[in-house]
Amino acid sequence: MRNLPGKPVSAAVICALFSAAAVTAAFFAGPAGADPYIIWSIRAPRILLGFIVGAGLALSGAVLQSIMENPLAEPYVTGTSAGAALGAVSAIWLGLYPLRGVLAFGGGIAATAGVYLIASHSSRRSPQTLILAGVSISSLFSAFVLLIMVLSRESAYSILFFLTGNLQNATLTSNITAGAAVLAAGAVSLYYAGDLDILALGDEQAAFLGVDVEKARGVLLFSAALAVAGCVSAAGIIGFAGLIVPHIVRLTSGASHRRLIPLSALAGGGFLVLCDAAARSVAAPLELPVGVVTAFFGAPFFLYLLLRKV
Amino acid sequence: MIKAEGLKAGYRDFKIEGISLEVPPGSICVLAGPNASGKTTFLKAAGGLLPPLEGKVLVNGTGIHSLSPQERGRLVSYVPPEFHSSFPFTVQEMVLMGRNPYRGRFRGHGRKDLEEAGKALRAAGCSGFSRKSINRLSSGQRQLALIARAICQQTPVMLLDEPASHLDIAQTFRIYEILKSIASEGRTVIAVTHDLGSAAAYSDRIILMKDGRVRGFGRPREVIREDLLEETYGEKFEVKERDGRLFVRIERRNRKEMKSRNCGGSGGEIPPADRQW
Numbered sequence: 165m166r167n168l169p170g171k172p173v174s175a176a177v178i179c180a181l182f183s184a185a186a187v188t189a190a191f192f193a194g195p196a197g198a199d200p201y202i203i204w205s206i207r208a209p210r211i212l213l214g215f216i217v218g219a220g221l222a223l224s225g226a227v228l229q230s231i232m233e234n235p236l237a238e239p240y241v242t243g244t245s246a247g248a249a250l251g252a253v254s255a256i257w258l259g260l261y262p263l264r265g266v267l268a269f270g271g272g273i274a275a276t277a278g279v280y281l282i283a284s285h286s287s288r289r290s291p292q293t294l295i296l297a298g299v300s301i302s303s304l305f306s307a308f309v310l311l312i313m314v315l316s317r318e319s320a321y322s323i324l325f326f327l328t329g330n331l332q333n334a335t336l337t338s339n340i341t342a343g344a345a346v347l348a349a350g351a352v353s354l355y356y357a358g359d360l361d362i363l364a365l366g367d368e369q370a371a372f373l374g375v376d377v378e379k380a381r382g383v384l385l386f387s388a389a390l391a392v393a394g395c396v397s398a399a400g401i402i403g404f405a406g407l408i409v410p411h412i413v414r415l416t417s418g419a420s421h422r423r424l425i426p427l428s429a430l431a432g433g434g435f436l437v438l439c440d441a442a443a444r445s446v447a448a449p450l451e452l453p454v455g456v457v458t459a460f461f462g463a464p465f466f467l468y469l470l471l472r473k474v
Numbered sequence: 475m476i477k478a479e480g481l482k483a484g485y486r487d488f489k490i491e492g493i494s495l496e497v498p499p500g501s502i503c504v505l506a507g508p509n510a511s512g513k514t515t516f517l518k519a520a521g522g523l524l525p526p527l528e529g530k531v532l533v534n535g536t537g538i539h540s541l542s543p544q545e546r547g548r549l550v551s552y553v554p555p556e557f558h559s560s561f562p563f564t565v566q567e568m569v570l571m572g573r574n575p576y577r578g579r580f581r582g583h584g585r586k587d588l589e590e591a592g593k594a595l596r597a598a599g600c601s602g603f604s605r606k607s608i609n610r611l612s613s614g615q616r617q618l619a620l621i622a623r624a625i626c627q628q629t630p631v632m633l634l635d636e637p638a639s640h641l642d643i644a645q646t647f648r649i650y651e652i653l654k655s656i657a658s659e660g661r662t663v664i665a666v667t668h669d670l671g672s673a674a675a676y677s678d679r680i681i682l683m684k685d686g687r688v689r690g691f692g693r694p695r696e697v698i699r700e701d702l703l704e705e706t707y708g709e710k711f712e713v714k715e716r717d718g719r720l721f722v723r724i725e726r727r728n729r730k731e732m733k734s735r736n737c738g739g740s741g742g743e744i745p746p747a748d749r750q751w
Contacts, residue, residue, distance in 0.1 A: 229561075230561070233560070234560070235560040235561070358571075358574055358577060359574075361563065361567070361571060362571050362574060364559065364560075364561045364563075365557070365559055365561075365563075365568075365571075366554075366557070368518075368523070368552075368554065369552065369554055369557075371523050371543060372521055372523070372546075372547065372550065372551060372552035372633075373547055373571055373572065373574045373575065373627070374543050374544040374545075374546065374547025374548070374574050374575035375543055375547075375574065376542070376543045376544075377543075414561070414562060418562060418563070418564060418567070419561040419562045419563045419567065420563070420567050422582055
């Protein structure tokens with residue numbers, strides 16, 4: 165990765181300007197133009213939720229990439245999102261629609277706990293085991309989700325709508341719960357920022373540098389799961405933000421988590437707000453799922469970065 | 475000072491045992507022996523990462539295994555053998571990680587941390603590339619950066635796993651010169667190496683291990699002996715002294731001897747290649 169070390173201020177300025185521009189644009193984007201009622205009662209909560217979810221996914225992506233010592237880690241390899249999806253989809257299927265946020269949250273945390281237990285009972289306790297356990301649990305839960313979709317033909321569309329991610333259901337409650345989960349995860353990640361740097365270099369070096377490896381990894385895994393479960397229960401599955409935003413931020417901020425965590429949150433928030441503005445305006449009155457837009461923007465940009473050999 | 479007393483440690487299928495030795499402060503101790511002889515296992519047990527099954531390890535009189543990770547990080551530092559990171563930390567950022575055992579939560583690096591890192595960078599000769607990403611360094615530079623981080627950790631004991639395995643002869647010399655100056659400050663340096671020549675030239679003590687046990691421990695002259703090396707490596711050695719320095723090489727057997735003897739007396743491995751003096 166190319167980075168410009170020693171320029172943390174400019175990295176912060178770039179992320180702040182990007183975020184501010186994204187939020188400003190989002191306030192005025194949309195078929196209804198600049199109607200004050202629409203701006204304040206419909207767009208504002210939606211923009212806030214978009215910012216919270218984007219920030220939460222990006223900062224958990226940064227945390228997971230470090231504790232799994234793997235640049236391809238993202239909020240969806242730990243089983244959290246698959247668990248949350250199964251929780252929400254079960255709620256929709258069983259007709260418990262109002263409970264889908266709660267069940268999504270519980271499902272996400274339960275899946276992560278399962279992955280963690282499996283990985284810590286294996287004879288080889290390593291980040292690789294954690295990833296493999298997460299991938300297996302994710303596939304299992306995704307299979308259940310598909311099964312439910314096939315079984316429940318009438319609610320298949322609303323399930324699909326949830327799975328592709330959207331910010332339409334932004335309410336005060338969803339903003340507060342997701343916001344609290346993301347803030348808590350952000351605080352824990354900043355508290356452990358020094359350990360995150362060291363964990364990224366591997367368990368052995370971390371242990372010799374005075375890090376309590378098992379404890380730090382466990383706490384960070386669950387704080388990331390908290391943020392992801394909060395985000396998924398409020399907005400469904402939104403891919404790519406958690407994977408690419410930390411990588412893009414590292415290009416300007418360097419790898420140090422004391423800068424990477426807050427700047428990823430800032431840039432991730434801006435990124436998702438921008439993607440959501442595009443999702444609701446490019447094909448208006450039809451609204452695209454925001455998860456589709458993040459992947460449309462994210463995947464080519466990420467490939468461009470890969471091809472530049474950064 | 476590091477002291478092992480009746481140490482037994484290891485994994486289900488491999489253990490080191492019966493290890494009792496004391497390495498005094500201010501010395502470089504080289505840990506040698508065939509592959510799979512238990513060198514790295516010993517380093518991990520000595521550093522407190524691997525709990526002992528029997529016995530104990532004392533660093534400056536403190537039992538290393540009873541300490542918290544942070545306390546341990548103030549007593550023992552470690553330089554890994556080879557290492558790649560997917561994340562673009564700069565050399566300075568990596569060296570500052572050596573201050574982790576002394577740091578409070580939430581806070582960034584203070585003036586003292588930066589001063590100590592600067593000193594460590596200079597001592598290991600890394601000042602010229604301190605702002606470079608660790609992924610863009612040569613093997614030699616990366617090894618120096620790792621040593622700088624261990625210096626920055628300011629521990630009485632420094633453990634190194636093959637610090638010079640990928641380096642040319644001049645780089646190896648520079649690494650050992652730096653280790654010498656670290657030892658001269660009263661610290662204990664323990665380095666794993668396969669290079670008996672450097673071991674003889676630079677160390678104050680040598681630990682020779684085979685099959686999880688210590689076969690020889692003492693000053694180079696006491697350990698670099700033809701009979702002891704043959705017993706350890708299963709090949710015939712020739713040790714010579716010239717101008718006060720020891721030179722080691724393996725004697726080539728004639729064909730008949732090669733056939734009559736099952737090659738690889740040390741656990742069925744390929745015998746080391748003939749070494750030039």
